[in-house]
Amino acid sequence: MSAYWSDFVKTLDPYVPGEQPKQTDLIKLNTNESPFAPSPAVLDAIRQATADQLRLYPSPESDRLRAAVARYYDLSEDQVFPGNGSDEVLAHLFLGLFRHQGKQILFPDITYSFYPVYCRLYDIDYQNVALADDFSIRLQDYLALPPETVSAVIFPNPNAPTGMAIGRDEIEQLLIQRPQWVVAVDEAYVDFGAQSCVPLIKKYKNLVVLQTLSKSRSLAGLRVGFAFAQPELLEGLVRVKNSFNSYPVDRLAEAGAIAAFEDQSYFEQTTREIVQTREQLSEAMRALGFTVLPSKANFIFVSHSQYDAAQLLASLRSHAILVRHFRHPRIASFLRVTIGTKKQCETLIKSLSEIV
Ligand code: PMP
Numbered sequence: 001m002s003a004y005w006s007d008f009v010k011t012l013d014p015y016v017p018g019e020q021p022k023q024t025d026l027i028k029l030n031t032n033e034s035p036f037a038p039s040p041a042v043l044d045a046i047r048q049a050t051a052d053q054l055r056l057y058p059s060p061e062s063d064r065l066r067a068a069v070a071r072y073y074d075l076s077e078d079q080v081f082p083g084n085g086s087d088e089v090l091a092h093l094f095l096g097l098f099r100h101q102g103k104q105i106l107f108p109d110i111t112y113s114f115y116p117v118y119c120r121l122y123d124i125d126y127q128n129v130a131l132a133d134d135f136s137i138r139l140q141d142y143l144a145l146p147p148e149t150v151s152a153v154i155f156p157n158p159n160a161p162t163g164m165a166i167g168r169d170e171i172e173q174l175l176i177q178r179p180q181w182v183v184a185v186d187e188a189y190v191d192f193g194a195q196s197c198v199p200l201i202k203k204y205k206n207l208v209v210l211q212t213l214s215k216s217r218s219l220a221g222l223r224v225g226f227a228f229a230q231p232e233l234l235e236g237l238v239r240v241k242n243s244f245n246s247y248p249v250d251r252l253a254e255a256g257a258i259a260a261f262e263d264q265s266y267f268e269q270t271t272r273e274i275v276q277t278r279e280q281l282s283e284a285m286r287a288l289g290f291t292v293l294p295s296k297a298n299f300i301f302v303s304h305s306q307y308d309a310a311q312l313l314a315s316l317r318s319h320a321i322l323v324r325h326f327r328h329p330r331i332a333s334f335l336r337v338t339i340g341t342k343k344q345c346e347t348l349i350k351s352l353s354e355i356v
Contacts, residue, residue, distance in 0.1 A: 026322050030338060031324070032298055041263045049251050054252070063077070064254060065257055069257075079234070081241075082224065083227075084224070085214060094124060097233065098122075103151035106129055107129070108159065110135075112188075142178075152184065154184040158192070160297070161326060164296070165296040168197055185209050192274060192298050193275055210226065217257075224256075281348070284349045288352055312355065315355045
């Protein structure tokens with residue numbers, strides 16, 4: 001008889017991230033990183049912390065970071081929960097708030113593919129809610145489900161990988177009409193033009209907002225993300241955190257993250273440039289015959305009626321450009337393209353005009 005683990009381990013179904021190639025001369029538009037370096041103030045702060053603080057353990061409560069972020073968003077410190085990237089914060093959220101026996105959590109089909117992975121890993125029952133025909137998230141469809149069978153809803157705003165956003169008013173209606181549901185809004189891409197729900201935290205006990213420094217702050221490598229909510233809700237995440245790692249954010253990450261929130265002008269300048277480039281790239285792609293979904297993120301989601309997406313991806317790869325393709329049947333004709341620098345996007349258009 002074989003040991004139990006030989007089959008069990010194979011049932012664990014991990015997340016498959018986008019490729020991080022060893023080759024450095026590729027134009028990397030496949031994992032929604034920022035094409036810009038972090039603010040110079042961030043690098044200074046990390047250098048300083050390296051010299052002064054590295055021999056010391058980090059603060060178990062990340063007090064300085066929580067205070068800085070609370071000040072930035074006009075929240076109180078007990079409404080801020082930091083972690084090593086929002087993926088880790090999401091793990092705490094799923095473990096700490098989403099495992100309600102006999103009820104389901106809801107999220108869109110199609111969305112960030114980590115959500116079903118966590119559900120399967122943590123044995124959480126979930127139900128997918130299809131996107132509308134135009135690929136938008138339609139919250140009326142969530143409201144149409146029997147409320148007593150549901151414990152929580154999670155969706156990104158803007159959604160991934162479509163890039164499409166919904167308005168704060170619509171989300172507020174869901175918060176009002178389903179006060180017994182936890183409503184988690186994953187705002188990984190919110191800084192590129194969507195409306196944030198952070199101002200609603202004070203008003204609604206059932207709202208959790210997740211954010212990350214990986215996109216608009218150019219710090220994917222530092223691994224810092226947050227959940228914002230009222231303390232009664234965050235308590236679930238805190239209990240999970242304290243059960244396996246009481247030092248969530250290391251000293252270098254804390255120093256860099258605080259400095260990132262202090263350099264507002266760099267943040268505004270780099271996000272503005274990405275938004276401008278996104279609009280220019282969208283127009284140029286449409287001129288080449290692509291359908292481009294309306295994006296409020298740092299990526300666009302595009303398809304071409306005459307060219308197969310997987311083949312386009314391979315052709316771009318031979319031009320040293322990486323983009324992302326998803327196998328889900330409803331979006332198999334689409335490619336997700338991260339917004340790079342203006343120059344990288346011009347190279348992309350030049351290559352595409354040789355391909356299509
Ligand atoms: N949420 C969404 C919707 C994302 O696309 C990503 C990035 N892949 C994350 C969360 C996680 O980002 P990070 O762990 O780098 O903060």
